[in-house]
Amino acid sequence: MSSNPADERYRRGAAMRRKVLGDAWVDRSEKNRNAFNSDWVDFITRGAWCDVWTRPGLEPKIRSVVTLSVVLALGHWDEFRLHLRGALNNGWTREEIKEMIIHAAVYAGVPASNHAMKEADEIFKEMTL
Amino acid sequence: MSSNPADERYRRGAAMRRKVLGDAWVDRSEKNRNAFNSDWVDFITRGAWCDVWTRPGLEPKIRSVVTLSVVLALGHWDEFRLHLRGALNNGWTREEIKEMIIHAAVYAGVPASNHAMKEADEIFKEMTL
Amino acid sequence: MSSNPADERYRRGAAMRRKVLGDAWVDRSEKNRNAFNSDWVDFITRGAWCDVWTRPGLEPKIRSVVTLSVVLALGHWDEFRLHLRGALNNGWTREEIKEMIIHAAVYAGVPASNHAMKEADEIFKEMTL
Amino acid sequence: MSSNPADERYRRGAAMRRKVLGDAWVDRSEKNRNAFNSDWVDFITRGAWCDVWTRPGLEPKIRSVVTLSVVLALGHWDEFRLHLRGALNNGWTREEIKEMIIHAAVYAGVPASNHAMKEADEIFKEMTL
Amino acid sequence: MSSNPADERYRRGAAMRRKVLGDAWVDRSEKNRNAFNSDWVDFITRGAWCDVWTRPGLEPKIRSVVTLSVVLALGHWDEFRLHLRGALNNGWTREEIKEMIIHAAVYAGVPASNHAMKEADEIFKEMTL
Amino acid sequence: MSSNPADERYRRGAAMRRKVLGDAWVDRSEKNRNAFNSDWVDFITRGAWCDVWTRPGLEPKIRSVVTLSVVLALGHWDEFRLHLRGALNNGWTREEIKEMIIHAAVYAGVPASNHAMKEADEIFKEMTL
Numbered sequence: 001m002s003s004n005p006a007d008e009r010y011r012r013g014a015a016m017r018r019k020v021l022g023d024a025w026v027d028r029s030e031k032n033r034n035a036f037n038s039d040w041v042d043f044i045t046r047g048a049w050c051d052v053w054t055r056p057g058l059e060p061k062i063r064s065v066v067t068l069s070v071v072l073a074l075g076h077w078d079e080f081r082l083h084l085r086g087a088l089n090n091g092w093t094r095e096e097i098k099e100m101i102i103h104a105a106v107y108a109g110v111p112a113s114n115h116a117m118k119e120a121d122e123i124f125k126e127m128t129l
Numbered sequence: 130m131s132s133n134p135a136d137e138r139y140r141r142g143a144a145m146r147r148k149v150l151g152d153a154w155v156d157r158s159e160k161n162r163n164a165f166n167s168d169w170v171d172f173i174t175r176g177a178w179c180d181v182w183t184r185p186g187l188e189p190k191i192r193s194v195v196t197l198s199v200v201l202a203l204g205h206w207d208e209f210r211l212h213l214r215g216a217l218n219n220g221w222t223r224e225e226i227k228e229m230i231i232h233a234a235v236y237a238g239v240p241a242s243n244h245a246m247k248e249a250d251e252i253f254k255e256m257t258l
Numbered sequence: 259m260s261s262n263p264a265d266e267r268y269r270r271g272a273a274m275r276r277k278v279l280g281d282a283w284v285d286r287s288e289k290n291r292n293a294f295n296s297d298w299v300d301f302i303t304r305g306a307w308c309d310v311w312t313r314p315g316l317e318p319k320i321r322s323v324v325t326l327s328v329v330l331a332l333g334h335w336d337e338f339r340l341h342l343r344g345a346l347n348n349g350w351t352r353e354e355i356k357e358m359i360i361h362a363a364v365y366a367g368v369p370a371s372n373h374a375m376k377e378a379d380e381i382f383k384e385m386t387l
Numbered sequence: 388m389s390s391n392p393a394d395e396r397y398r399r400g401a402a403m404r405r406k407v408l409g410d411a412w413v414d415r416s417e418k419n420r421n422a423f424n425s426d427w428v429d430f431i432t433r434g435a436w437c438d439v440w441t442r443p444g445l446e447p448k449i450r451s452v453v454t455l456s457v458v459l460a461l462g463h464w465d466e467f468r469l470h471l472r473g474a475l476n477n478g479w480t481r482e483e484i485k486e487m488i489i490h491a492a493v494y495a496g497v498p499a500s501n502h503a504m505k506e507a508d509e510i511f512k513e514m515t516l
Numbered sequence: 517m518s519s520n521p522a523d524e525r526y527r528r529g530a531a532m533r534r535k536v537l538g539d540a541w542v543d544r545s546e547k548n549r550n551a552f553n554s555d556w557v558d559f560i561t562r563g564a565w566c567d568v569w570t571r572p573g574l575e576p577k578i579r580s581v582v583t584l585s586v587v588l589a590l591g592h593w594d595e596f597r598l599h600l601r602g603a604l605n606n607g608w609t610r611e612e613i614k615e616m617i618i619h620a621a622v623y624a625g626v627p628a629s630n631h632a633m634k635e636a637d638e639i640f641k642e643m644t645l
Numbered sequence: 646m647s648s649n650p651a652d653e654r655y656r657r658g659a660a661m662r663r664k665v666l667g668d669a670w671v672d673r674s675e676k677n678r679n680a681f682n683s684d685w686v687d688f689i690t691r692g693a694w695c696d697v698w699t700r701p702g703l704e705p706k707i708r709s710v711v712t713l714s715v716v717l718a719l720g721h722w723d724e725f726r727l728h729l730r731g732a733l734n735n736g737w738t739r740e741e742i743k744e745m746i747i748h749a750a751v752y753a754g755v756p757a758s759n760h761a762m763k764e765a766d767e768i769f770k771e772m773t774l
Contacts, residue, residue, distance in 0.1 A: 036614060036640060040633050043618055047434055048235045048626055057228035062194060066229050069198035070236040075591060075720060076627035078634070079236070098681060099186035100195050102688055106177045107199040107208070109367040110693055111721035117685050118723070124681060165356060165382060169375050172360055176692055177368055204333060204462060205369035207376070227423060231430055238625040239435055240463035246427050247465070253423060294485060294511060298504050301489055305563055306497055306751045315744035323707060324745050327714035328752040333462060334498035336505070337752070357702035358711050364693045365715040365724070435622045444615035452578060453616050456585035457623040466623070486573035487582050493564045494586040494595070496754040552743060552769060556762050559747055564755055591720060592756035594763070 010042065013050030020053065020060060020086040064090045068100060072116045073108040080116060084123055094124055139171065142179030149182070149189060149215040193219045197229060201245045202237040209245060213252055223253055268300065271308030278311065278318060278344040322348040326358060330374045331366040338374060342381055352382055397429065400437030407440070407447060407473040451477040455487060459503045460495040467503060471510055481511055526558065529566030536569065536576060536602040580606040584616060588632045589624040596632060600639055610640055655687065658695030665698065665705060665731040709735045713745060717761045718753040725761060729768055739769055 018026045033041055053063060064087040071079040087097060097120060105113035147155045162170055182192060193216040200208040216226060226249060234242035276284045291299055311321060322345040329337040345355060355378060363371035405413045420428055440450060451474040458466040474484060484507060492500035534542045549557055569579060580603040587595040603613060613636060621629035663671045678686055698708060709732040716724040732742060742765060750758035 034637070036610065036637050037633050039614065040618060040629070043438070043621075044626055044630070047438055051430070051434055052232055052235050055228060055231065058225055058232065062225075062229075063232050065191060065194045066198045066232045067236055069195045070202040070233055070625075071627055073199040073202040074237065074625070074627065076236070076625075076631065078631055079627035094681065096187055096191075098684065099184060100191075102184070102685060103181055103187065103192050103195045104199055105688075106181050106368050107196055107205070108203065109370075109715075109719070109721075110364050110689055111716055111719065111724035112367075113685070114689070115721065115723055117682050121679070121681055163379070165352065165379050166375050168356065169360060169371070172363075172696070173368055173372070176696055180688070180692055199367075200369055203367070203369065205367075205373065207373055208369035223423065227426065231427060234430075235626050238457075238461070238463075238628075239431055239622050240458055240461065240466035241625075242427070243431070244463065244465055246424050250421070250423050292508070294481065294508050295504050297485065298489060298500070301492075301567070302497055302501070305567055309559070309563055310748055310751050313744060313747065316741055316748065320710060320741075320745075321748050323710045324714045324748045325752055327711045328496075328718040328749055329498055331715040331718040332496070332498065332753065334496075334502065334752070336502055337498035354703055354707075357700060358707075360700065361697055361703065361708050361711045362715055364697050365712055365721070366719065439619055439622050442615060442618065445612055445619065449581060449612075449616075450619050452581045453585045453619045454623055456582045457589040457620055460586040460589040461624065463623070483574055483578075486571060487578075489571065490568055490574065490579050490582045491586055493568050493755050494583055494592070495590065496757075497751050499754075550766070552739065552766055553762050555743065556747060556758070559750075560755055560759070586754075587756055590754070590756070592754075592760065594760055595756035 007046075009046040009050045012054055013045040013048070016053045016060075017045060017049040020049075020064075020089055021082065022085060022089060025082070025085065061090045061092065064092060065100065068097070069104060072101070072104050072112055075112060075115070077115070077119055080119055081123055084120055085127075088127075094120075136175075138175040138179045141183055142174040142177070145182045145189075146174060146178040149178075149193075149218055150211060151214065151218060154211070154214065190219045190221065193221060194229065197226070198233055201230070201233050201241055204241060204244070206244070206248055209248055210252055213249055214256075217256075223249075265304075267304040267308045270312055271303040271306070274311045274318075275303060275307040278307075278322075278347055279340060280343060280347060283340070283343065319348045319350065322350060323358065326355070327362060330359070330362050330370055333370060333373070335373070335377055338377055339381055342378055343385075346385075352378075394433075396433040396437045399441055400432040400435070403440045403447075404432060404436040407436075407451075407476055408469065409472060409476060412469070412472065448477045448479065451479060452487065455484070456491060459488070459491050459499055462499060462502070464502070464506055467506055468510055471507055472514075475514075481507075523562075525562040525566045528570055529561040529564070532569045532576075533561060533565040536565075536580075536605055537598065538601060538605060541598070541601065577606045577608065580608060581616065584613070585620060588617070588620050588628055591628060591631070593631065593635055597635055597639055600636055601643075610636075652691075654691040654695045657699055658690040658693070661698045661705075662690060662694040665694075665709075665734055666727060667730060667734060670727070670730065706735045706737065709737060710745065713742070714749060717746065717749050717757055720757060720760070722760070722764055725764055726768055729765055730772075733772075739765075 014026075029041065053060065058066075064083060067083045068080065068087055071077075071083060084097065088094070092100075098117075101113045101116045101120065104116070143155075158170065182189065187195075193212060196212045197209065197216055200206075200212060213226065217223070227246075230242045230245045230249065233245070272284075287299065311318065322341060325341045326338065326345055329335075329341060342355065346352070356375075359371045359374045359378065362374070401413075416428065440447065451470060454470045455467065455474055458464075458470060471484065475481070479487075485504075488500045488503045488507065491503070530542075545557065569576065580599060583599045584596065584603055587593075587599060600613065604610070608616075614633075617629045617632045617636065620632070659671075674686065698705065709728060712728045713725065713732055716722075716728060729742065733739070737745075743762075746758045746761045746765065749761070
């Protein structure tokens with residue numbers, strides 16, 4: 001499946017996405033493109049990864065904290081797992097991520113952080129293997 | 130109203146709260162203590178401002194981003210206004226806060242960031258006067 | 259405006275609503291009925307106040323805790339104010355409501371309970387006047 | 388304040404925004420642009436009003452239902468008021484909007500629809516004056 | 517298990533539920549009734565499927581959009597899968613549902629629509645088999 | 646893994662946690678402690694189980710209703726399962742819990758209670774085995 005046009009926004013978004021999420025994850029996602037979801041992947045590559053993530057006003061490392069905090073608060077766990085890896089790629093340590101999760105408990109409630117700890121624990125174990 | 134015990138957790142929390150939110154805000158809050166809300170103020174001074182904010186693993190500047198992002202995502206606007214001032218006190222610029230709000234729109238939706246822009250715009254105008 | 263049919267569900271719901279929320283509140287609401295909102299008032303009188311609140315399996319006092327906890331968690335403040343008065347009518351004290359709000363902070367986050375404290379404080383002041 | 392570049396995405400988004408929200412609302416918003424919020428207005432004009440609203444796969448009338456339903460569910464009332472006017476402009480009647488609000492109560496809970504009824508009632512009264 | 521009384525509301529609700537969700541789904545649900553959940557199934561058959569879905573003011577096809585949009589926004593994925601099939605039964609195409617999901621991303625955030633795309637993709641694959 | 650200090654808050658919180666959740670659950674959780682999650686377990690043992698649950702103003706039975714209602718409303722299902730067992734330990738019957746779930750549907754929406762019914766049904770079946 002290769003419907004994505006090679007316009008400038010798409011190219012810049014695809015590069016940023018690959019930089020943050022890593023080749024393994026992006027390759028897998030691209031392999032799963034099909035007639036139903038391809039428009040969506042194009043849409044977020046341009047609208048999120050280019051239009052927002054490449055803006056110069058904030059370094060990617062800080063964008064990772066905003067992202068993780070928002071998705072933890074809203075219980076978007078697919079996205080949390082994804083951006084947890086992105087946060088490590090962008091320079092955060094596991095210890096710092098643990099602190100973000102503890103901190104978030106005050107504002108998003110203990111259950112959100114409790115679940116985030118489980119997700120992070122599992123992902124860190126997978127990465128250690 | 131002065132029910133707050135001078136234990137170590139309370140003292141450390143009260144100091145952190147004053148450092149992040151500023152004397153003007155804390156003085157006003159303390160003046161509003163009464164028989165109904167005093168336990169609550171003691172509770173968050175110890176449980177949030179001491180037990181979480183004074184933890185060494187993450188600098189207050191980063192704690193401000195986590196806080197702002199979570200409360201923006203959940204629509205807690207009282208808290209957003211409060212911690213917007215805290216974020217400035219902890220070293221973020223208005224331009225960087227604008228970028229956080231734009232970034233959060235991808236993950237929390239445009240309406241949350243749209244409202245956050247209005248709140249931030251009003252607070253920055255008040256602070257300029 | 260008096261479109262509400264006098265069927266059994268409506269009558270039982272209207273009686274429960276009046277018992278929990280009080281005459282003053284219901285009289286004001288009924289006075290505000292108009293061509294746009296009248297269907298809605300009929301709908302909740304039957305669907306919420308009769309079909310749910312009059313079920314025998316749980317006393318109204320406990321239904322008030324469920325209600326307050328859910329609307330605090332979801333930030334429905336109109337409904338929180340309304341059901342705070344209902345909770346007092348159903349037998350809870352101000353001290354117990356304060357404890358519910360403090361307890362909820364663990365699970366819904368500090369900002370939700372912080373706002374609930376403000377709302378409760380204002381309502382209790384109004385009621386004291 | 389006139390930082391918005393006249394690129395194609397901006398022009399198409401601005402036209403759609405004006406068509407859905409009406410001149411009065413857009414003129415007021417544009418007058419409120421300033422150094423802080425101008426990037427944001429440009430961002431949503433391109434990213435929401437052009438990239439999403441002008442997509443051919445769904446008529447604007449249906450986009451209005453999706454929008455109203457999502458913002459009602461999430462309690463984004465600024466956006467609800469705004470898009471309520473947009474829904475009328477896109478061909479929905481007040482009666483149909485009332486039905487959407489009643490329907491949404493099943494899935495988003497009674498308090499969300501209760502508040503939506505109040506907002507809609509106020510806006511419809513303003514428009515009748 | 518067959519505790520459901522054959523009152524008018526129950527009969528009309530059961531018929532609408534069957535029409536929207538299809539026999540296969542309803543048969544499976546009815547087979548899972550037991551002493552614990554039977555009251556609940558009766559409750560939603562009357563309160564949601566009769567009292568709301570059979571109201572004349574809005575055709576079922578539009579009710580499906582409201583439903584899908586609300587549950588996508590709130591992350592109720594069991595209900596999303598259920599009503600995705602209902603939306604197809606009520607006349608929407610897969611392409612139109614894709615557009616609704618892309619549209620919702622603006623208002624509910626990218627992660628909600630990202631997960632909705634996955635759910636829809638899986639269900640459409642199951643249906644094709 | 647045994648990093649938890651034996652201070653007074655920790656001891657009182659651990660006792661309350663064991664009383665509400667039961668030995669089986671707590672033993673399993675303690676066995677899963679590791680370098681990453683141990684701080685978190687200490688944090689909630691003190692901050693939630695001691696500082697909040699042991700407060701004298703509200704009996705644990707009522708704290709269970711507040712907890713269940715909040716986590717049902719917010720869709721925190723790990724926590725719902727956990728505290729469903731806690732609610733039984735604190736004196737609620739399965740019938741009463743069913744009523745709480747039906748009641749919550751009015752305020753949190755049908756999908757939240759629909760999912761809660763499934764979770765409760767599964768847990769009650771496990772407990773019967």
